[in-house]
Amino acid sequence: MIQPVTSADKTFVALRDDIVEGRIQAGSKLSETELSTKYAVSRAVIREAINRLESCHIVERKANVGARVVALSPQGLIELYQVRESLEGMAARLAAKNMTDDEIADLSSLLQSHFDEVKGGESYYQEAGDVDFHYRIILGSKNKHLISMLFDGIYHLVRMYRVQLGMAGPRVTTAYDEHKHIVQAILNRDAELAEMLMRRHILYSKNSIEHKLS
Amino acid sequence: MIQPVTSADKTFVALRDDIVEGRIQAGSKLSETELSTKYAVSRAVIREAINRLESCHIVERKANVGARVVALSPQGLIELYQVRESLEGMAARLAAKNMTDDEIADLSSLLQSHFDEVKGGESYYQEAGDVDFHYRIILGSKNKHLISMLFDGIYHLVRMYRVQLGMAGPRVTTAYDEHKHIVQAILNRDAELAEMLMRRHILYSKNSIEHKLS
DNA sequence: ACAAAACAAGTTGTCGACAATATAGCAAGT
DNA sequence: ACTTGCTATATTGTCGACAACTTGTTTTGT
Numbered sequence: 001m002i003q004p005v006t007s008a009d010k011t012f013v014a015l016r017d018d019i020v021e022g023r024i025q026a027g028s029k030l031s032e033t034e035l036s037t038k039y040a041v042s043r044a045v046i047r048e049a050i051n052r053l054e055s056c057h058i059v060e061r062k063a064n065v066g067a068r069v070v071a072l073s074p075q076g077l078i079e080l081y082q083v084r085e086s087l088e089g090m091a092a093r094l095a096a097k098n099m100t101d102d103e104i105a106d107l108s109s110l111l112q113s114h115f116d117e118v119k120g121g122e123s124y125y126q127e128a129g130d131v132d133f134h135y136r137i138i139l140g141s142k143n144k145h146l147i148s149m150l151f152d153g154i155y156h157l158v159r160m161y162r163v164q165l166g167m168a169g170p171r172v173t174t175a176y177d178e179h180k181h182i183v184q185a186i187l188n189r190d191a192e193l194a195e196m197l198m199r200r201h202i203l204y205s206k207n208s209i210e211h212k213l214s
Numbered sequence: 215m216i217q218p219v220t221s222a223d224k225t226f227v228a229l230r231d232d233i234v235e236g237r238i239q240a241g242s243k244l245s246e247t248e249l250s251t252k253y254a255v256s257r258a259v260i261r262e263a264i265n266r267l268e269s270c271h272i273v274e275r276k277a278n279v280g281a282r283v284v285a286l287s288p289q290g291l292i293e294l295y296q297v298r299e300s301l302e303g304m305a306a307r308l309a310a311k312n313m314t315d316d317e318i319a320d321l322s323s324l325l326q327s328h329f330d331e332v333k334g335g336e337s338y339y340q341e342a343g344d345v346d347f348h349y350r351i352i353l354g355s356k357n358k359h360l361i362s363m364l365f366d367g368i369y370h371l372v373r374m375y376r377v378q379l380g381m382a383g384p385r386v387t388t389a390y391d392e393h394k395h396i397v398q399a400i401l402n403r404d405a406e407l408a409e410m411l412m413r414r415h416i417l418y419s420k421n422s423i424e425h426k427l428s
Numbered sequence: 429a430c431a432a433a434a435c436a437a438g439t440t441g442t443c444g445a446c447a448a449t450a451t452a453g454c455a456a457g458t
Numbered sequence: 459a460c461t462t463g464c465t466a467t468a469t470t471g472t473c474g475a476c477a478a479c480t481t482g483t484t485t486t487g488t
């Protein structure tokens with residue numbers, strides 16, 4: 001979605017952010033009437049927003065009962081990362097095939113600017129930088145389904161876990177090198193290697209997080 | 215969805231099937247008022263049904279303009295199979311880890327019954343059999359996201375392509391052997407191999423279809 | 429005292445009407 | 459003749475009210 005235009009769009013974004021950022025508690029019930037007063041819109045647009053949240057797997061609905069925000073669990077996070085590993089691995093593979101030389105050059109310079117930040121003392125893997133990197137590779141796959149599944153679906157959930165389980169900026173040091181190697185593989189148009197490196201990168205991420213949770 | 219209960223559920227399923235089976239043409243516009251008379255429900259439930267179809271990637275919406283059934287294209291089919299390869303590969307990997315011995319036994323006997331049908335002259339890879347096989351492995355992954363993405367999302371689109379481009383029952387002969395090898399890998403709890411074999415299986419499928427389209 | 433049926437309160441599902449927006453056709457001016 | 463702006467029409471977006479359902483409570487019968 002380039003920009004929210006309709007009232008339902010805006011409400012969807014607002015509601016989603018409130019959930020992801022934890023202002024609406026995970027696992028809590030979403031009352032349509034309550035939300036409609038809170039966001040000052042009719043129940044119809046609340047319903048549409050909730051429907052969209054459901055297709056993002058951010059809320060769960062039961063007919064004639066209502067919607068609840070999903071509950072966060074270590075198991076859920078692991079499952080999420082398994083899907084990420086699979087999809088982003090494929091994205092890296094396709095990116096190595098489908099990105100233009102210009103796009104790859106941009107990616108390289110992005111990484112370089114990240115390197116400068118690290119050098120300057122700002123810790124790498126602050127969310128923005130990491131997200132930007134993955135973002136470009138996913139787009140570089142040029143695969144509509146892949147892009148929409150990751151951005152509209154997985155992405156916000158990952159962020160929800162990060163925010164609410166308080167794991168901003170993990171693995172500062174090694175992640176940068178991993179990113180560099182992935183770019184190198186894409187530069188060499190080595191799809192096989194790019195996929196493997198991306199999968200490992202995400203796997204390490206998962207292991208690091210699992211370790212922190214235990 | 216175990217069973218459609220609400221009116222919007224039923225309309226969603228009916229509309230989806232009408233699109234997948236080609237009774238509503240690919241690429242055509244979906245008028246809310248028109249559909250509401252056709253299915254004898256209010257526009258609100260039509261809107262909800264269309265919203266759900268959008269999250270399945272079966273229709274595309276533009277704000278204040280309306281919804282269109284997606285257009286089928288060779289490129290789209292290829293992208294779909296890339297996602298399938300990625301997700302079902304991971305599903306096979308996880309199934310090798312997570313399926314119970316009983317579930318694996320069931321899978322084996324299912325394959326055996328398919329073998330008997332082939333022997334009996336009925337051609338294998340009739341959709342039902344193939345679908346059933348993949349279905350069980352996906353469920354065997356025990357990964358909620360994977361399951362819902364494939365069943366609610368990808369699956370109906372694949373079927374839509376199969377029906378409308380008239381490619382029922384491709385690759386009758388070799389598919390069975392591939393299935394057998396996958397089950398063997400799962401039986402051996404060899405996750406790595408199971409994933410690789412499943413990816414190859416789907417890749418072959420894609421190549422076969424690409425060949426038919428050209 | 430307990431179980432089952434009836435009731436009550438509140439929530440979700442559905443509807444028809446109204447408002448806002450896009451599209452096509454016409455009109456007018458250059 | 460072509461462009462530009464307006465108008466008419468049709469479609470989508472939003473709303474408030476009503477219907478259907480779920481759930482917890484009370485009542486009733488044994």
